[in-house]
Amino acid sequence: MSLHSNSQPTHDIDHTSPSEMKKMNETPQIIDQQPPLRTIIKWLTGITRPVHAPLLVSAMFRIVTLTLDIALFAVAGGGLVAIIHNDARVWPVFVSLAVIAVVKAGAAYFEQFSGHYVAFKALELLRTHIFSHLWPKAPAVMQHSKSGDILASITRDVDRIEVFYAHTFAPIVGAFIVPLVVVPAAASLAGWDMLWMVALCVALSLLVVPALGSRMAFKATRQTLAIRRELTHHVTDSVSGVNEVVGYGLENQRITELDAIETRLRASAVKPRAAMGARRALNIVLMLVSTASVMALGIWYHYDPVSIAAIATGTLRLFEGPRGVEDAVGYLDHSFASARRLWEICHSREAVIDGPEDYAPTSAPTVTWDNVSYDYLKADGSIAGFGVKNVSITVPARSHTVIVGVSGSGKSTIVQLLMRYDNPSSGIITLDGVPVQRYQLDSLRRKMVLVSQKSQLLHTDIRTNVTLGRPDATDQQVWHVLKMAGIESEIQRMPDELHTQVGEQGQHLSGGQIQRLALARALLMEPAVLVLDEFTAHLHTQLEDKIRDNLAAHYSDMTIIEITHRLEAVKTADQVVLMDEGHVVKTTVPSSQTTPPS
Numbered sequence: 001m002s003l004h005s006n007s008q009p010t011h012d013i014d015h016t017s018p019s020e021m022k023k024m025n026e027t028p029q030i031i032d033q034q035p036p037l038r039t040i041i042k043w044l045t046g047i048t049r050p051v052h053a054p055l056l057v058s059a060m061f062r063i064v065t066l067t068l069d070i071a072l073f074a075v076a077g078g079g080l081v082a083i084i085h086n087d088a089r090v091w092p093v094f095v096s097l098a099v100i101a102v103v104k105a106g107a108a109y110f111e112q113f114s115g116h117y118v119a120f121k122a123l124e125l126l127r128t129h130i131f132s133h134l135w136p137k138a139p140a141v142m143q144h145s146k147s148g149d150i151l152a153s154i155t156r157d158v159d160r161i162e163v164f165y166a167h168t169f170a171p172i173v174g175a176f177i178v179p180l181v182v183v184p185a186a187a188s189l190a191g192w193d194m195l196w197m198v199a200l201c202v203a204l205s206l207l208v209v210p211a212l213g214s215r216m217a218f219k220a221t222r223q224t225l226a227i228r229r230e231l232t233h234h235v236t237d238s239v240s241g242v243n244e245v246v247g248y249g250l251e252n253q254r255i256t257e258l259d260a261i262e263t264r265l266r267a268s269a270v271k272p273r274a275a276m277g278a279r280r281a282l283n284i285v286l287m288l289v290s291t292a293s294v295m296a297l298g299i300w301y302h303y304d305p306v307s308i309a310a311i312a313t314g315t316l317r318l319f320e321g322p323r324g325v326e327d328a329v330g331y332l333d334h335s336f337a338s339a340r341r342l343w344e345i346c347h348s349r350e351a352v353i354d355g356p357e358d359y360a361p362t363s364a365p366t367v368t369w370d371n372v373s374y375d376y377l378k379a380d381g382s383i384a385g386f387g388v389k390n391v392s393i394t395v396p397a398r399s400h401t402v403i404v405g406v407s408g409s410g411k412s413t414i415v416q417l418l419m420r421y422d423n424p425s426s427g428i429i430t431l432d433g434v435p436v437q438r439y440q441l442d443s444l445r446r447k448m449v450l451v452s453q454k455s456q457l458l459h460t461d462i463r464t465n466v467t468l469g470r471p472d473a474t475d476q477q478v479w480h481v482l483k484m485a486g487i488e489s490e491i492q493r494m495p496d497e498l499h500t501q502v503g504e505q506g507q508h509l510s511g512g513q514i515q516r517l518a519l520a521r522a523l524l525m526e527p528a529v530l531v532l533d534e535f536t537a538h539l540h541t542q543l544e545d546k547i548r549d550n551l552a553a554h555y556s557d558m559t560i561i562e563i564t565h566r567l568e569a570v571k572t573a574d575q576v577v578l579m580d581e582g583h584v585v586k587t588t589v590p591s592s593q594t595t596p597p598s
Contacts, residue, residue: 061111062174068104078310119166157338171324197293205322213275220271359439372427405579453534455518457506
């Protein structure tokens with residue numbers, strides 16, 4: 001074996017100044033500044049503009065429903081007193097009640113129908129918007145987020161915002177408009193002597209009560225949602241790492257930690273609930289005061305009993321609107337807190353920016369890492385630790401380079417930087433001397449394909465999974481790459497062959513079969529650079545050797561970079577790079593294809 005120096009390789013980097021490279025390597029962080037509520041609302045209403053018209057229709061039917069609800073009680077109360085006191089006929093009262101009830105039921109139906117249309121359409125608009133902003137940030141956004149954060153945001157947070165459209169807007173509009181119409185209308189018929197206290201109580205219920213404890217509730221809700229996310233992380237980590245938790249006897253510790261989080265969650269969640277309970281009690285008191293004042297003032301000013309009964313019973317339902325505001329305030333704190341998190345996700349800058357040029361190589365390139373370093377960052381942008389430091393590696397075109405090292409040595413980090421999952425903190429990565437930042441991400445990843453240790457399969461058949469990157473491939477091409485990946489005969493023995501369902505996350509296949517399908521998927525794309533990250537972790541030695549022989553015989557025109565900790569992989573390598581603790585220890589070219597490095 002001949003040992004090569006680890007000095008920096010020399011190559012020409014076209015049209016790229018040091019200042020440009022520094023700008024290319026900058027990794028933007030999530031925006032920390034909290035936007036004002038007005039900004040959040042403007043952004044949210046901009047996304048959901050198509051549902052505004054049906055939302056107004058829903059609010060209109062809500063107004064009709066509330067008005068008829070008051071009329072129904074007023075006619076019932078006044079009609080009953082008229083029948084008893086004035087010996088009035090029964091059937092006109094019953095007919096009036098029946099007509100009002102039928103119209104009210106129709107208005108309630110259309111309110112619900114339009115409201116649910118708005119809800120489902122808002123879900124579609126919001127989730128589409130969130131996904132459209134997440135795709136350009138992937139996969140870096142997953143590396144900079146805690147487990148479950150993104151999933152929680154695009155599911156529960158969006159659901160909470162949908163509640164605002166389905167159960168908040170229309171009730172609030174109806175709660176303010178109906179009293180402004182009904183109370184003056186009743187006063188024009190019966191006079192303000194009996195209704196001034198009702199007007200005062202409704203004003204207090206609409207303008208004062210909703211504000212009581214609202215600021216505290218908003219703050220407590222944001223804290224509650226943050227603790228719930230922490231709880232989600234803890235449960236997710238415990239479930240996904242159940243083997244380690246049980247293996248190391250940490251069950252009691254994890255349960256104790258979970259109890260502590262739940263205690264904090266309970267203490268935080270009780271504050272807005274207490275505020276909601278206080279607001280509800282005040283509204284009930286105001287309703288009772290209003291009803292009692294109508295009866296007392298009506299008797300004091302000698303109003304006829306029918307008017308007193310009609311207005312008193314109608315007043316009981318007048319506060320149905322303010323009660324909707326009370327419920328809406330309880331929804332608003334959750335909705336706005338969720339909207340704020342989604343705003344932050346959507347407005348965080350992309351960690352990796354598209355380059356201006358299309359990557360369309362005519363042959364396999366030389367890949368170079370030139371003095372590359374990468375620091376792991378915390379959410380606030382501070383450095384948590386380094387991944388690799390001053391790494392310099394040159395992989396010649398059409399060669400097979402194996403990068404070996406123990407777990408945590410930085411092997412996977414450098415290939416993720418090559419794939420542009422993130423930008424290096426310093427240094428440069430080039431393809432034939434051109435920085436990878438100059439290329440469009442889609443074109444780059446079509447010609448540079450990664451097969452990772454934990455490959456993902458869709459819940460569909462084998463053929464669809466293999467042709468993900470090349471859906472127009474023929475069956476002949478699919479069978480060829482399956483043969484190269486050493487899985488052809490196994491699939492042929494399956495009852496449905498290429499149409500065999502793999503199950504959710506490939507549960508119907510073994511780990512080795514999943515890895516080989518991922519390799520076949522990569523080979524089908526005919527990349528210029530094939531990156532293999534522990535792709536034989538679940539394979540036995542004979543099968544591993546067979547696959548390597550197939551790669552050497554049929555794909556010699558590719559630049560192959562293999563990441564592994566198994567020394568058996570270096571037997572057929574053109575170059576071996578040994579890494580440890582984020583550094584390149586040595587680079588060797590085997591003098592014999594059968595002798596692994598010591």
